[in-house]
Amino acid sequence: MSDNDKAQADKERRKIKSAAAMRDLMLKYYTEAKQAEDTDQLVAWITSGGPVEPLILFDIIPVYPENHGAMCGASKMNVELCEVAEERGFSRDLCSYARGDIGSAITKGGPIGGLPKPDFLVCCNNICNTVFKWYEELARYFDVPLFIYDTPFVRGELPEHIADYSLRQMEEYFAFLEEVSGKEFDEERFLDVAVKSLQAIGLWSEILACNENHPAPMTCFDEFILMAPIVTLRGTQEVVDFYQVVLEEMRTRIEEGIGILPSEKYRLLWDNIPIWYEMRNLGRIFMDLETCLVADTYTSAWTFEGVNADRPVASLADAYAEVYLNINLERMADKMVSLAERFDVNGMILHSNRSCKPYSLGQYDLAREFTERTDLPTLILEADHTDSRWFNRGEAENRIRNFVETLLD
């Protein structure tokens, strides 16, 4: 076997096989969603932190503009969609997911020819307050109903009056879905969906935990891709089946000592949404630097505690109230430090994402606290999750290389 063949075989051996199953799963999902347009099958657009389980229960297809935005970003098509929105007066300083989505709604542009038109919209502001402004615009554009699920910011423990408000809205949400779907709430089926959601979340947590291993069986860039089903379709059996396969693959890799990188010298933590249009290039740089991004604050946002069968609706409401972006900086710092310890990292890279203020404002303070508590260095990269016009590739690469060099000391 030539060296070239050996390298090829090694590359093949390290490749994550279930990525193909995920592509099939997502393709099927998007095909079904697209086909549902203008049929009796209801389609709802929902924010990534929104409670999707009730939609699954009512047989409504959930569609995620943010997931679509990530696709448009990764395929380097989001800038042209943003420009469509900008021509209509939307400021370049607004979130590029929102701009791209508004652009895509108008032109049906993007890698899959746009999203199917929604019958209604569900917006939960536990990830940011940009989403409800964005969804108000969508509601005007499509002239469809908008359900706002309001999650007040939580500092410290979840206070009772927030829990009560969440529960009232969860009940209201069910009533809203009964009205739009013409179906009745079925508690038994709801429990089934909730249990499946919990199973998927449990599996996802176990998959992420596999990266505690040295060498790590995947990088968080792989997780960014593999997370699509947990975001979009949790609550379905398909997702549970899929993550079982992924978990088995990761465990096998660990047993066989297969790392995602040919050589893993350093392990880093990533903070914030990926720089979607730069994933491939950054992946190449980190591989070259023998550095594995083993964990991140983003994919673990979907590992919240699930549903308690004794109080299913209320526990679902509690889970959505306390997601990572809806809590104070101290709680975020605790999470970062805990990830650093669990995954045995050498430092952290924070993506200062001009499209996402709740994720990015406070990062300077978080980075300092992280270093104080762990004695580990940090690097802050200025970028935007899907608007590449705000990213300087050369400068970022230099800074990453310099940062990894300092880890040598």
Add this chain to the structure above:
Amino acid sequence: MDTQAIVEECLELWRDPYTHLADLPDQGERPMAYFCTYVPEEILHAAGFTPVRLMGAERTITHADAHLQAYCCSLARTDLDMALAGDLDFLEGAVFVQTCDTMQRLSDIWRRNTSFSFHGDLVLPIRMGEETSLPFLVEEVRRFRKAVEDFTGEQIWDDALAESIHVYNRNRKLLERLYELRAEKPGLIDGLAATACVVAGFWMKKNKHNEMLHSLLEGLEEAGPGGDGRTPLLVSGSVCTTPDLMELLLELDADAVDDDLCCGHRYIQGLVDEGASPEEAIARRLWERVNCPAKHQCREDHADFLMHRVEESGAKGVVFFLQSFCEPHLFDIPYLRGLLQDKEVPSLVLETELQSFSRGQLRTRLQAFVETIRGI
């Protein structure tokens, strides 16, 4: 005090509020800062504080850049900068409201990096005006009252709170009368002077502001209409940190005859029901008032408010005066401009940043806009 003297005093305050505020403790007052008008000032007032509003400042940023990225609004950046530089040491503390994402995070950053005695947080619903959110909002107001009581170590009595509510309601009524008079007698008082009289109230006890407004209105009620022939415009947005915009309009022979500003006409919307339990009544006013764009527009009330004001005031154009990076306002711009266009009302969007404020640029753009309206 005659009308002119009152206006001059207010203008002076607007041009430099912070020097004046720094003197308040020597005068026996206890200044407590707030940023957003969703703060129930009545509670602070009843507890013996002087609620004072921070609206940023034109300044070079020296400290805040270590904590806030450049893509956040200059109100947050310059307010934090003043606090970190020690320029706000006269304050007892500050109260934050969950309005936008920036303010939400600024609260944590402020708390962690300053050492004021008091730090208050109010987490408000975005679904204002919808039944589901009212009990939550009432409880939040109750908790805020409790937090203030815990800080002072003294109970805020219901009758003290009722008195403060009365003072604040009177303030809103007096200011509303000022707006009415401007509509009744065009040119009676220009936008610069009138807005100065509103914003000056952010930096003094409302009791004193009420006396001032009372004298002002007495003078104005007697005066005849001005009718100066300036091009009537309406200013919409969040706050005018400095009087520059209003001054420029006058220089260009235009005038803001009304506004849709959170440091102006929106601030005084709605009264607190003096017959109901104070916390519920305070909460209900916040819940019913014209929504800030940072709240969900369930009833489209902000757009209605703007359109109504444009129609009533006879403004021939609208100037949107916004902070760069202010997402809640920026998101609504295409929609609001579309509504105005349908009514054939031209509009102009001006974005500013306090740390790099350019009067010259502002003037050039305003001049072009005013000339277009005049058909020159």
